[in-house]
Amino acid sequence: MEFQSFLGFDRAVFEWIERTFFDRGISAVLTPVMAFITHLGDSGIFWIALAICLVIFKKTRKYGLILTVGLAFMLLLNDIILKPLIARPRPFDIAQWKDWFVYPEIISRPSGFSFPSGHTSCSFASATALTATKKKSVYILAFALAALIGFSRIYLHVHYCTDVLFGAVAGVIYGLAAICAVALITRLVSKYASKKA
Template sequence: MELTILDFIQEHMRNAFLDVGMPFVSTLGNAGIIWIALTVVLLISKKHRKTGILMALALVFDVILCNGILKNAVARTRPFDVNTGISLLVKKPTDYSFPSGHTAASFAAVTVLFFAKEKYRYPALVLAVLIAFSRLYLYVHYPTDILGGILVGILCGVIAYLITKKKLKFGSING
């Protein structure tokens, strides 16, 4: 069923524009780089430092849970290893497929932005969704890898918020 969805994307959505755009969008999520960069910017800003601390914590939790524990515990083969006839637009990832690390980091960061009520949370959500979709478009993740990444990311953002709210008395994040 999941390969059917990925094959549908390949057969009905692939085009020259997205063949350039989706690898670029996916690259923004490599190692969570766009979210790490945003975290640094937030940490530098006195006004947004609490959000930066919260985001850093959420991303650390994400790396531990997603890349350190779940990927190795589940050890799911990537879709391009199952359907070897696919022509990849990106270098083959060498780690396991579940959950999507790009997606998990994206949603951990976005969850924090929503808790903090940052004005750019909606554009960040759009970017997170695009990064998640790019992983399907590029045939490097199954749909359930993306769903798992969304859930892991949200969980990491919520845990970071709850810990900081209780321990650091953040209450109103940037207030």
């Protein structure tokens, strides 16, 4: 996939971050915060832990299953299929941008390809899955965290803005697919159980 047409936009976003946060000295406080937020998305650990907690309790088990299916879709389609297929290098692997990598002592350089952002896809898939709870406070907080994790990836220069934007869209699709899949499976199981009875 050719990304040359997006590089101007991606670079403009990086330059805006430099002007807004680094040139004004805000980064001294903000960078550790962004590192903490980005680590919440490492390997989907926060969302996996949440899914486990939801599955444990009968009242929330359905939502835990939806979240688990959304994460499985994300792993298969995003990380196993799309990333190797598209094979976009990370920003710090582009020669003219190598010096832009922020604070390597705070966050180690991630391995693998850049597009789409796995942290972002995972987070938006999870937030979308949580809309099944129909509790606005729950999914609004989830989407807010997903957006912060996505922004942290750009801020720390480990992803391009377009990686994150596409990752968010893909994540929403994975989450919606999970809701539909679990609803379909639930209907089929109920139908089979009623026939057997």
